Amino acid sequence: MLAGLPVVDLCHDIPPEDIRAGAYVLFTSWKYFPVGSVFLAVVDPGVGTTRKALAAFWNNYFFVAPDNGLLSPFMGDDFRAVEIPVPAEASPTFHARDVFAPAARRLALGESLENLGQPCLSPICCAFLSPRETGEGIRGRVILRDRFGNLITDVPAAMLEGKDFAVMAGGREIALARTYGDVEPGQALALIGSGGFLELSVRDGDAAEALSLSVGDVVEVIWKKM
């Protein structure tokens, strides 16, 4: 441990194997950390296989993660990555401990990214968010269920701004609102969540249960005729 270096446990609750949920948490959290922070992020169905281990730099932040799409939200112009060699003695089932954490430590101590490995020119980039314009609106999907049962979709607020629309999910229309308190207890609502995406909730309740929806299910935005 580096004396004086604060370590924050950002999240240990990502559902097993759910790379997209991990990407969402990184994407909605990085800006609350100081420039120069090192994010160690592991959601790793491919641990111990030939998938690469990456150290990366984007927008003055550092990231250490498997090469499986977890860093997709950051793969713009400014993004660069190197491949961290996996030492022979690393446990084939715990790269977080034996590969990623030691690399994060080196970055936190000030080593340059390039010092950690050879450039990785084509890291795996997934369609992290894939809302689709349907002509009549937007077809999105639930990408995360939080511990309260709120359902976060992949429809960003930017696609909805200034528009007049209805939200359909699970075969019914969900009332639009600004926050939970705008509807009666037990009533479902759709709102722009704190991560900047369309969310479905139930006031004082669990939307996933009440609406019988889960990760992957479709949520439709329908433009209103004028």
Add this chain to the structure above:
Amino acid sequence: MLAGLPVVDLCHDIPPEDIRAGAYVLFTSWKYFPVGSVFLAVVDPGVGTTRKALAAFWNNYFFVAPDNGLLSPFMGDDFRAVEIPVPAEASPTFHARDVFAPAARRLALGESLENLGQPCLSPICCAFLSPRETGEGIRGRVILRDRFGNLITDVPAAMLEGKDFAVMAGGREIALARTYGDVEPGQALALIGSGGFLELSVRDGDAAEALSLSVGDVVEVIWKKM
């Protein structure tokens, strides 16, 4: 993050919406922290509505919390609170991040309470604990179930000291004991818990399951005739 300022994750397990459970944890924890500590506490069914955001001072400790009764245990003579303005850009569903945390940071940096907002003269104060004297004893309620299945009631030890009594819950008498080891494995017992309240437990077991009791259920203390 403030370099050198320890941040303690006191608890992230409060049941959703359960203000009284949150108040209990604060009430039984504050004294283990050094004077001047800042408690950031959020259980917030009313997030984004007109409920106020508070910063408060009591007994040389600072608190930041919604104005919904969460700070009720501290509302004595020494308590004073200010209303933190909610900035227009705050997410209506995540005041913990956008309103309360920034206020806690300012207090931790040494800003005065009064600098954070206008005085709040009538913060909401709930009956945090409401055991009722029945003549024959005390009628209390279960206010919290911990992760082991122990059931914490709102009957404080001070009401029981020096008294001779029986405890009834779920239609049966629960044996009194000093600690788990005083009864056989699997047996139910009533004891004074570590927070200073009457608790129901099952040795090496889960009292909530074994007794079919949950939060809100009645626990009766019956004075013994002499």
Add this chain to the structure above:
Amino acid sequence: MLAGLPVVDLCHDIPPEDIRAGAYVLFTSWKYFPVGSVFLAVVDPGVGTTRKALAAFWNNYFFVAPDNGLLSPFMGDDFRAVEIPVPAEASPTFHARDVFAPAARRLALGESLENLGQPCLSPICCAFLSPRETGEGIRGRVILRDRFGNLITDVPAAMLEGKDFAVMAGGREIALARTYGDVEPGQALALIGSGGFLELSVRDGDAAEALSLSVGDVVEVIWKKM
């Protein structure tokens, strides 16, 4: 809190009462912490009874724990322990807070072990690991289920090195592999886990559910005839 002293929450997920699971986590974690670290470890079915409270030293690390076998993995030549007196005002149900934590603080501040209490010459030592040679192989048991559903056994890698063997569990043979990616999704495998013990897993799945196995169940290693 000691300013500048990092506190790491190593684990809060030990199943209630499961001393062996706690011992496993300590045994597979200590070496990743710097020499001189103080481990405060509590799995305490006997809290408040006559079981002793221990402070101990082993291999330049310090430990504070109940005298119930939790420190068994470290009870070699170099191990020494003292009995911490339990103050009369300690809660009989929360020695972690009132007995163990204050002792850990004193050790972290540099007090000598001997200063904390009288020597404990015969601390309780459990058979932490009890794999048994059967002539035809090794009979081990599942000692821990992790959050992914992987099943960790008490068969150490050292007993298997250079050997040719099959693994039987739940009435079927489990394929041997080096890591999850070596088998098809949904297939069961047996491998040497990151703690150095034989583990059963299901790729992209939950082995405990898929194999209907739980803590305590037998796992057989069968030597192959040559």
